Amino acid sequence: NMLVQTIFSALAAATIATAANQNHTASIANDNPAGAAYMARLPDRPDTTIRGNITAVTDPDGNGVLFAVDLEGLPMEGGPFPYHIHDHPVPSDGNCTGTLAHLDPWQRGETPPCDANAPATCQVGDLAGKHGKAKAPTFADSYTDLYTSLQQGKGAFFGNRSITIHFANTTRITCANFTLIAS
Ligand SMILES: *[C@@H]1O[C@H](CO)[C@@H](O)[C@H](O)[C@H]1NC(C)=O
Ligand SMILES: *[C@@H]1O[C@H](CO)[C@@H](O)[C@H](O)[C@H]1NC(C)=O
Ligand SMILES: *[C@@H]1O[C@H](CO)[C@@H](O)[C@H](O)[C@H]1NC(C)=O
Ligand SMILES: *[C@@H]1O[C@H](CO)[C@@H](O)[C@H](O)[C@H]1NC(C)=O
Ligand SMILES: *[C@@H]1O[C@H](CO)[C@@H](O)[C@H](O)[C@H]1NC(C)=O
Ligand SMILES: *[C@@H]1O[C@H](CO)[C@@H](O)[C@H](O)[C@H]1NC(C)=O
Ligand SMILES: [Cu+2]
Numbered sequence: 001n002m003l004v005q006t007i008f009s010a011l012a013a014a015t016i017a018t019a020a021n022q023n024h025t026a027s028i029a030n031d032n033p034a035g036a037a038y039m040a041r042l043p044d045r046p047d048t049t050i051r052g053n054i055t056a057v058t059d060p061d062g063n064g065v066l067f068a069v070d071l072e073g074l075p076m077e078g079g080p081f082p083y084h085i086h087d088h089p090v091p092s093d094g095n096c097t098g099t100l101a102h103l104d105p106w107q108r109g110e111t112p113p114c115d116a117n118a119p120a121t122c123q124v125g126d127l128a129g130k131h132g133k134a135k136a137p138t139f140a141d142s143y144t145d146l147y148t149s150l151q152q153g154k155g156a157f158f159g160n161r162s163i164t165i166h167f168a169n170t171t172r173i174t175c176a177n178f179t180l181i182a183s
Contacts, residue, residue, distance in 0.1 A: 024108035026147035032058040037182035049073035064146035078167040080133035085125035096172035105155030
């Protein structure tokens with residue numbers, strides 16, 4: 001019976017997938033397309049002074065993504081500022097609540113907090129947890145993150161997602177879509 005076989009195969013595949021992911025540890029993204037580049041440019045909005053951008057290009061070594069974070073106008077109060085790749089793009093009205101939760105394809109969840117010494121165990125989207133929070137008033141940083149993907153179809157792919165910057169108390173301040181700038 002084809003149907004029963006199909007269902008059985010699907011269940012078996014799901015069981016294997018679950019077993020492989022039981023520790024919720026991220027795999028290194030080793031198939032990012034050479035030359036792929038995305039940018040999230042923060043919008044001019046009247047309710048914050050924060051401006052700037054985050055660029056993301058396939059790491060020249062082939063593993064992971066080279067990020068360049070370039071921010072200015074960070075408030076002197078309320079920091080340091082966590083920032084993350086969130087799961088969804090920014091709604092057209094700019095409401096950062098609509099970016100939903102952090103990119104977390106391995107479903108490790110929010111707790112315990114990210115341990116920067118074990119970045120594979122952090123949420124893939126938790127860039128600040130893995131690499132440090134942004135500090136006022138200007139913040140420039142660049143680093144390679146091994147677990148983020150620029151390969152469409154991968155769970156850790158973020159070219160269709162967004163960045164959100166928070167106050168230390170987690171309130172969302174501003175957010176921007178990633179858009180393709182080179183491929
Ligand atoms: C988590 O599971 C994967 C897949 O089974 C394995 O390759 C990896 O070594 C494990 N990592 C840890 C920290 O246990
Ligand atoms: C990125 O943001 C920084 C800080 O605001 C700015 O100086 C720079 O010109 C921006 N780069 C691009 C390509 O928009
Ligand atoms: C979070 O911090 C910001 C900046 O200090 C403040 O304006 C805001 O009211 C705080 N939000 C909450 C829910 O405490
Ligand atoms: C972000 O991207 C989505 C999907 O392409 C789009 O619908 C939305 O309008 C964009 N948001 C902003 C603020 O440009
Ligand atoms: C943003 O979206 C959330 C959830 O849909 C909503 O509760 C909130 O009122 C919105 N904020 C603004 C300023 O429209
Ligand atoms: C983004 O792309 C990934 C991989 O192609 C896909 O799994 C995910 O559903 C997409 N997310 C959104 C919000 O479009
Ligand atoms: Cu966030």
